[in-house]
Amino acid sequence: MTTKFEPVIGLEIHVQLASKTKLFCSCPNGVGEDTKPNTAVCPRCTGQPGVLPVLTEGAVKLAVKAGLALGCKINEYSTFSRKHYFYPDLPKGYQITQFDKPINGAGSIEITFGPKENLQKKKIGIHHAHLEEDASKSAHFEDYSLIDFNRAGCPLLEIVSMPDMRSPEEAYAYLTEIKRLMKWVEASNCDMEKGELRVDVNVSLRPVGQEKFGTRCEIKNLNSFKAVKDALYYEINRQTELLNNGGQVVQETRLWDKEQNVTRPMRSKEDALDYRYCPEPDLPPIVLKHEWLEEVKKQMPELPAQKEAKFMAAGLNAYDAGVLTSSLDLATYFEAVTAGEKVPVKTASNWIQTDLLGMLHAEKKEIAQSPISAQTLAELLEMVEGGKITRKQGRDVFDKIWQEGGSPKAIVEKLGMVQVSDEGQLEEWAKAAIEANPKAVADYKKGNKAAIGALVGGVMKASKGKANPRLISQLLAKLLA
Numbered sequence: 001m002t003t004k005f006e007p008v009i010g011l012e013i014h015v016q017l018a019s020k021t022k023l024f025c026s027c028p029n030g031v032g033e034d035t036k037p038n039t040a041v042c043p044r045c046t047g048q049p050g051v052l053p054v055l056t057e058g059a060v061k062l063a064v065k066a067g068l069a070l071g072c073k074i075n076e077y078s079t080f081s082r083k084h085y086f087y088p089d090l091p092k093g094y095q096i097t098q099f100d101k102p103i104n105g106a107g108s109i110e111i112t113f114g115p116k117e118n119l120q121k122k123k124i125g126i127h128h129a130h131l132e133e134d135a136s137k138s139a140h141f142e143d144y145s146l147i148d149f150n151r152a153g154c155p156l157l158e159i160v161s162m163p164d165m166r167s168p169e170e171a172y173a174y175l176t177e178i179k180r181l182m183k184w185v186e187a188s189n190c191d192m193e194k195g196e197l198r199v200d201v202n203v204s205l206r207p208v209g210q211e212k213f214g215t216r217c218e219i220k221n222l223n224s225f226k227a228v229k230d231a232l233y234y235e236i237n238r239q240t241e242l243l244n245n246g247g248q249v250v251q252e253t254r255l256w257d258k259e260q261n262v263t264r265p266m267r268s269k270e271d272a273l274d275y276r277y278c279p280e281p282d283l284p285p286i287v288l289k290h291e292w293l294e295e296v297k298k299q300m301p302e303l304p305a306q307k308e309a310k311f312m313a314a315g316l317n318a319y320d321a322g323v324l325t326s327s328l329d330l331a332t333y334f335e336a337v338t339a340g341e342k343v344p345v346k347t348a349s350n351w352i353q354t355d356l357l358g359m360l361h362a363e364k365k366e367i368a369q370s371p372i373s374a375q376t377l378a379e380l381l382e383m384v385e386g387g388k389i390t391r392k393q394g395r396d397v398f399d400k401i402w403q404e405g406g407s408p409k410a411i412v413e414k415l416g417m418v419q420v421s422d423e424g425q426l427e428e429w430a431k432a433a434i435e436a437n438p439k440a441v442a443d444y445k446k447g448n449k450a451a452i453g454a455l456v457g458g459v460m461k462a463s464k465g466k467a468n469p470r471l472i473s474q475l476l477a478k479l480l481a
């Protein structure tokens with residue numbers, strides 16, 4: 001007999017904070033691959049003897065903003081600790097991190113997952129989120145290795161979730177939400193290709209109905225959302241088979257091999273004891289002044305959940321509201337298009353999702369790089385909504401502005417794109433269409449109302465797309481009555 005198991009998943013996410021400088025020195029932060037190795041360094045971040053760390057304010061501020069976005073309790077008093085381990089990319093022989101008194105205490109976020117028509121929400125707890133410095137980067141070659149210290153000392157925020165996730169889909173949704181929030185408050189750029197967001201997952205199984213957690217495995221350094229999902233699926237299957245065959249899960253750290261699609265043991269999991277944590281003697285505690293904290297709170301943008309609720313109250317469904325709040329830039333764009341209240345929210349949502357995002361995606365551009373500004377799109381949609389031009393003409397104008405720039409009004413005038421609403425002219429086209437389509441007319445009269453489509457099409461063709469489709473339908477119905 002096989003037991004039915006339930007996965008218990010927790011994530012530890014490292015995000016690189018987007019501050020100007022490193023955490024404990026004034027070297028530039030996050031210089032990237034195109035900067036020559038070992039040029040963004042100083043005696044502090046290379047761990048030279050006799051130097052002392054100096055905490056930089058920028059990173060602390062971003063950590064607090066991130067904490068506020070995660071609904072964390074911000075600790076006005078927090079401390080640094082040393083985490084000891086030996087590795088060539090760690091010049092001091094220890095990492096400065098936060099251990100028992102992190103800057104961000106417990107919090108929670110809400111994730112959304114499931115099919116488009118039936119989205120589910122779930123609250124996931126955040127255990128805490130602490131500040132720490134990054135290690136440098138080693139590159140291994142056949143018989144030698146090189147170290148680049150440009151990344152050493154860059155500020156990281158480690159976000160530790162509660163073990164609240166029960167499926168790879170929930171873990172994926174959690175990651176998506178963390179990334180959205182961190183980018184939203186500009187705490188991190190979260191570019192996974194640049195290693196600005198790195199994920200470790202913890203997963204264990206327990207028989208359905210049992211409260212006590214099983215033995216967990218940690219899978220380290222997953223560098224894409226897909227890898228997280230794939231590794232979790234693999235690990236859940238591996239542990240299920242193991243347990244059903246009478247085996248036991250060993251607490252260990254495993255690595256994801258994305259070529260073979262398997263996890264492999266890396267080392268037995270170390271406990272906190274192995275790191276010999278101790279208070280960092282070279283740094284005073286971080287004490288946040290009350291006024292400073294209030295000022296940071298004031299600078300926080302409205303968070304995505306609040307915006308989503310607003311968009312839904314204005315008439316969008318949960319899915320559309322989710323898409324339009326996937327980034328602050330997109331939400332702001334949507335708000336600007338609908339600000340004049342002349343463009344219905346659903347119309348704006350459709351154009352942005354289908355036309356604008358479609359084009360941006362095809363050209364691998366971000367919303368901030370859109371050749372069509374929110375004001376321009378609003379102007380264009382007002383013309384379509386007001387019946388000045390048809391939707392199809394609107395799309396042609398959209399394409400023209402995308403290519404060449406310009407204002408919708410000028411382009412509509414230049415191309416002579418006016419929607420024809422003149423009844424005499426429409427009637428002439430309608431009569432011609434009826435004459436040319438006897439079959440459609442017969443079908444329509446037999447009760448097939450959809451047959452009118454062929455006649456509308458005929459008029460549109462004759463008018464070169466300029467006829468007002470709503471008026472044509474009315475007119476045809478009248479003539480055929």
Ligand SMILES: [Zn+2]
Nearest residue numbers: 025027042045
């Ligand atoms: Zn430095």
